[in-house]
Amino acid sequence: MTISPRGQKRSIRIANCSGAMSDEGAFMYKQCTEGPIDAVTGDYLAEVNIAANSQAYRAGTHPGWEPTAEEGLMLSLDVIAEKGIKVVINGGSLNPKGLAEKVHSTAVERGLDLKISYVTGDDFYDQVDSLLTPERHLAHFDSANHDVKLAKDTDDFLNDPNRVIVSANAYIGARGIVAALRADADIVICGRVADASPVIGLAMWWHGWSEKDYDFLAHSLLAGHLIECSGYATGANFADFDRYRPQEKLVDLGYPIAEISSDGTFVITKHETLNGIVNLDTARAQLLYELQGNLYLNSDVTADLANVEIKEIGKNRVEFSGVKGLPPPPTTKLAIFYVGGFQCEGMIVATGRNSTAKFDLLKLQITRALEILGTKDQLDILDFQEYAHAEPNPHDQKAGSSFMRLFAQAKTAAVAGSLGRALYKFGMQHFSGMHSTMDYRTFIPKQFLAYYPSLLPQSDITESAVIIGKNGEKDIVIPAGNISESISLSRDSYETSNPVDLATFGETVYTAMDEVVLGRSGDKGANVNIGLFVHEDDEWDWLRTYFTGDLMKRLVGDDWKDEYYLERVEFPHLKAVHFVIYGILGRGVSSSVLLDCLGKGFADYIRSKYVDVPKKFLARYEGKTILIE
Structure with missing residues (x-):
């Protein structure tokens, strides 16, 4: 068993404090004060x-x-120094050097003996134009899968001489983090490192792993994935929450902790003093x-999750093993964002049973108005989305109301803004009872950024x-070096190998x-993934x-x-079936036409659909509640 830098064989205890800039x-x-930890990580960056x-x-x-990253450091610097806690966060975003320098100056002012560092190498903004030449042709992230069709306009900007690129950041790995920690850094500020890289880097440093200890690295990659979204591992975004009591225990959650052993296997847990749950x-x-x-691809390792195993080993303690590690891919993601144009949207309300007919009339009116304004064919996207249909025999007016979201995108603000003008043009010819918020500023066009993951x-x-320097x-x-070997693999896709006769499950209920x-779902660029599981x-x-x-x-x-x-x-x-649906989110979260642009609601939508469920399964869960101790 590898001896850690502190001369111990025990696991490293890494707490996460952030899964988004809102934390x-x-x-x-x-996380630093409610119990013993060796390190704290924070993931403040979405795409x-x-x-x-x-x-x-x-x-x-x-x-x-990210201001919340700065806030956390300023609140915690004294206890970080007192307890010798290592910190690795990606809250440096566009300017990790600036945040590191501010933290350094604050530590000096407070008389704290802390070595501050930052990682460079992810920012390609100054180089991106030279990379987007026909000779280089940075391929789209999904281009290797020839069955995937990219959404309309995905790569149009590549040939646009007037394009305006606003950022280009590569998802770098843990090498810079490990280099800083091996130089005795106490706090490591990163920009766009891959989400799990702070955890991988801390585990590599603590246990003395090499860059080719792929099985160990793959486990730490999964550990990082498990804790990177803060409350998502301790009861947030959890489909079964309504069976748990008391609900107050799911408010103001404690965030997860990964205990990673020298062989990579790990336990997910939390501070017992804080709210939340960690279970299977x-x-x-x-x-x-x-x-x-x-x-699961990462800049440092590829994790084969086909045989991952989990086991509940105690209250709020779940152990993970069985992950196989392989060399990393030869490429990483370069997230390029550019000005995609302008968009506007608004919500219209219809009350009564005939909302569909009312919205059909509204669509005819807006379409005709756009034709008169001469902008209908200039809109890149014009979408009418119906939500929350009225209940029959409603108990109040809210229950008897339906919503339509109007959405438009165009290259210019004037064309996108014509959606609002079209609504106004026939404003006094509206369907019976039409109403909306009195604030029409949502119809003012706003610039949107489009995403090209290359x-x-x-x-x-x-x-x-x-x-x-002090x-x-x-x-x-x-210098942190580079990967010494890589491997290119294609992901599997298959139906079950040994299906069971469905009749053997007995009577079913639709x-x-x-x-x-x-289940749980989420976005991956233009795609949505969904995992469904049972007990x-x-x-x-x-x-x-x-x-x-x-x-x-x-x-x-x-x-x-x-x-x-x-x-x-x-x-x-895991007793889980997993799907990836390519293309359903358009060009990705920043420009998706969907209200659920992050794909978070997709799992609950699918789970709400009617299927033939064996009656004996339903009986197991009828009226079931679970006590949070």
Whole structure:
């Protein structure tokens, strides 16, 4: 067993304090003070974060880092120094150097003996134009799958001489983090590292792993994935929450902790003093969230999850093993954001049983008005989306109301804004009872950013750790090297290998599957992933047999389009079936026409669909509640 840098054989205990920029600084402080930990990580970046602030940062009106990351460090610096806690976060965003320097100066002011560092190598903004030449042709992230059809306008910007790129950041790995930690850095500020890289880097440093200890690295990759979304592993975004009592225990959650052993196997847990739950269901849900399929790609390692196993070993303690590691892919994702145009939207309300007829009239009016304005054919997207249909015999007016979302995108603000003008043009010819919010500012066009995830060779990345010099000394730059080997693999897609005769499950009831089947879904660029899982062995035989790719397409319903592509794999030890639907989110979250642009509601939509569920399964869960101790 590898001896850690502190001369111990024990696991490293890594707490996560953030899964998004909304997680306030208090969460870092709680993780540092509510129980023993060795390190704290924070994931403050979604795919659009960096892009959203890039123009303001380059104009000098934004610091470039995430304010909640700064807040957490300022609250926690004293206890970090007192307890010797290591910190690795990606909250540096566009300007990790600036945040590191601010933390350094604050530590000096407070008399704290802390070595501060930051990682470079992810920002390709100044180089991106030279990379987007026809000779280089940075391929789209999904281009290797020839069955995938990219959404309309996805790569038009490549040939646009007037394009405005606002950010280009590569998902770098853990090498810079490890270099900083091996130079005794206490706090490592990163920009766009891959989400799990802070955890991988801390585990590599603690246990002395090499870059080729792939099985160990793959486990730490999964550990990072499990804790990177903060509350998602401790009871948030959890499909079965309504069975748990008391509900107050699911408010103000404690965030997860990964205890990673020297062989990579790990336990997910939390501070016992804080609210929340860690059990097989919350663990499986987060494991299945935003997966790419059976192979999980990272800049440092490829994790084969086909045989991953989980086991509940105590209260709020779930153990993971069985992950196989392989070399990393030769490429990583370069997230390019550019000005895609302008969009506007608004919500219109209809009351009564005939809302569909009312909305049909509205669509005719708006279409005709756009024709008169001369902008109908200039709109890139014009979409009418109906939501929340009125209940029959409603108990109040809210229950008797339906909503339509109007959405438009265009290259110019004037054309996009014509949606609002079209609504106004026939404003006094509206259907009976039409109403809306009195604030029509949503119809004012706003610039939107489009997303192009490209494949960048890892050999193009020059990654370094920078240690800020103390007492006026020069900063120390430590080159972090590059991957020494790589492998290109294709993900599997298959139906179950040994289906069971569905008749053996007995009488069925045509009802919503959510009484028996749990799930989690999320976005991966233009794609949505969904994992569905059950509890018992017979339920698993039914799920893997019944839930085919064709069934998933039917359940997607009218949202399914022939240009989408579907992958299906199984995780037998999780009793889970996993799907990726390529293309359903358009060009991705920042420009998707969908209200659920992050795909978070997709699992609950599918789980609400009616299927033939064995009656004996339903009986197991009828009226079931679970006590949170």
